[in-house]
Amino acid sequence: MTTRINKHTDKIPEPTLRRLPWYLSNAKLMKERGEKYVSSTQISRQINIDASQIAKDLSFVDISGRTRVGYEIDSLIRVLEDFLGFTNLHEAYLFGVGSLGGALLRDSGLEHFGLKIIGAFDVKPELVGTTINGVPVFHSNEFESLMKENRVNIGVLTVPINIAQEITDKMIAGGIKAVWNFTPFRIRVPEYIVVQNTSLYAHLAVMFNRLNEKL
Amino acid sequence: MTTRINKHTDKIPEPTLRRLPWYLSNAKLMKERGEKYVSSTQISRQINIDASQIAKDLSFVDISGRTRVGYEIDSLIRVLEDFLGFTNLHEAYLFGVGSLGGALLRDSGLEHFGLKIIGAFDVKPELVGTTINGVPVFHSNEFESLMKENRVNIGVLTVPINIAQEITDKMIAGGIKAVWNFTPFRIRVPEYIVVQNTSLYAHLAVMFNRLNEKL
Numbered sequence: 328m329t330t331r332i333n334k335h336t337d338k339i340p341e342p343t344l345r346r347l348p349w350y351l352s353n354a355k356l357m358k359e360r361g362e363k364y365v366s367s368t369q370i371s372r373q374i375n376i377d378a379s380q381i382a383k384d385l386s387f388v389d390i391s392g393r394t395r396v397g398y399e400i401d402s403l404i405r406v407l408e409d410f411l412g413f414t415n416l417h418e419a420y421l422f423g424v425g426s427l428g429g430a431l432l433r434d435s436g437l438e439h440f441g442l443k444i445i446g447a448f449d450v451k452p453e454l455v456g457t458t459i460n461g462v463p464v465f466h467s468n469e470f471e472s473l474m475k476e477n478r479v480n481i482g483v484l485t486v487p488i489n490i491a492q493e494i495t496d497k498m499i500a501g502g503i504k505a506v507w508n509f510t511p512f513r514i515r516v517p518e519y520i521v522v523q524n525t526s527l528y529a530h531l532a533v534m535f536n537r538l539n540e541k542l
Numbered sequence: 543m544t545t546r547i548n549k550h551t552d553k554i555p556e557p558t559l560r561r562l563p564w565y566l567s568n569a570k571l572m573k574e575r576g577e578k579y580v581s582s583t584q585i586s587r588q589i590n591i592d593a594s595q596i597a598k599d600l601s602f603v604d605i606s607g608r609t610r611v612g613y614e615i616d617s618l619i620r621v622l623e624d625f626l627g628f629t630n631l632h633e634a635y636l637f638g639v640g641s642l643g644g645a646l647l648r649d650s651g652l653e654h655f656g657l658k659i660i661g662a663f664d665v666k667p668e669l670v671g672t673t674i675n676g677v678p679v680f681h682s683n684e685f686e687s688l689m690k691e692n693r694v695n696i697g698v699l700t701v702p703i704n705i706a707q708e709i710t711d712k713m714i715a716g717g718i719k720a721v722w723n724f725t726p727f728r729i730r731v732p733e734y735i736v737v738q739n740t741s742l743y744a745h746l747a748v749m750f751n752r753l754n755e756k757l
Contacts, residue, residue: 345744348741348744351726352728353727373730375728411750411751412746412747413743413747433644436640436642441746441750488567489574507745507746510567513588521749521753527655529563531626531652531656532560532562532626533560534722534736535627536554536626539627541734542695542719
């Protein structure tokens with residue numbers, strides 16, 4: 328089955344990947360309401376996306392619906408959670424325990440979606456040696472040796488922009504394979520490295536701009 | 543000048559809006575390094591975006607570069623920060639003081655980018671009446687009367703998915719004009735309401751998927 332999923336994921340477009348969590352949360356909600364089956368038409372009505380688009384998106388995951396009845400909700404939830412990687416815990420290190428970094432360490436919700444931050448790095452003496460929400464904060468110098476003990480693939484980048492590139496380079500040299508970049512800085516990485524940019528500030532900018540247009 | 547900026551913002555495409563913060567952080571970095579001018583070619587080299595795209599994006603903001611010299615860095619920073627709305631404080635209420643909501647309340651960084659959360663709402667007795675990082679937590683019932691005293695335009699949505707739509711409807715009925723939706727739920731809103739979706743979990747899903755492909 329792994330092979331089968333991988334075959335699909337090779338081709339799955341990012342917009343589809345971004346929509347799948349919507350279908351997942353919708354399915355969870357319908358289950359809570361006591362439903363046993365859900366069709367793409369029903370999901371469509373609730374979230375305002377074309378039913379044909381939903382059916383197409385769901386064709387990438389290993390589930391098939393039945394005509395007139397739709398998808399069995401429990402299976403749909405299980406398959407989507409699996410597919411999206413929420414059922415495996417992916418270990419990560421976090422770099423930069425500032426305001427946003429500290430906030431992310433306190434967000435236990437990430438664990439329910441498969442991300443477990445097992446250590447954080449900073450250089451501030453008042454932080455090094457402490458734990459935040461159970462996560463130990465190490466001195467940045469310790470990263471390399473810790474990676475030798477406990478190899479993790481994911482690095483969460485929450486440092487100031489002036490060191491964003493330098494820390495990214497160190498992460499990659501140490502063996503990090505995917506960078507979740509929360510800084511508003513566009514980092515440069517080799518092609519084999521995965522980067523996911525989540526700039527809250529860019530989202531804020533879009534929101535302010537759209538709001539100004541309407542006020 | 544306001545009119546001029548508004549004229550531009552009417553047409554500015556979202557991808558451009560999302561790239562502008564990159565140019566801003568890059569300009570800040572160059573300034574820190576002692577530079578006085580920066581050209582689109584220089585920015586291009588640093589962040590791997592076509593110089594012509596950068597010049598085109600910057601044509602939406604009220605700045606003009608000089609041939610061979612580029613943009614004056616201080617002006618570029620000022621104009622971008624203004625344009626992106628980071629220099630005005632936009633007041634907001636936050637709905638749902640769970641793990642992520644609490645984390646956002648603790649992220650003072652948002653204020654540097656123009657968002658000031660002035661109050662939060664929840665129903666949990668152990669939260670109501672407390673303050674988190676200086677922000678008072680009110681009972682959700684108090685929202686309507688508080689809006690009458692202190693009208694705010696922006697609502698940050700961090701509630702569980704099963705009440706995401708209900709709380710959105712209440713926010714809008716109370717006068718909220720823009721919803722920053724952190725839930726993985728696709729909310730339905732009237733056309734005149736701005737929605738910015740920031741699903742950390744959707745971003746995680748994309749990252750896990752891309753990482754799996756490469757491992």
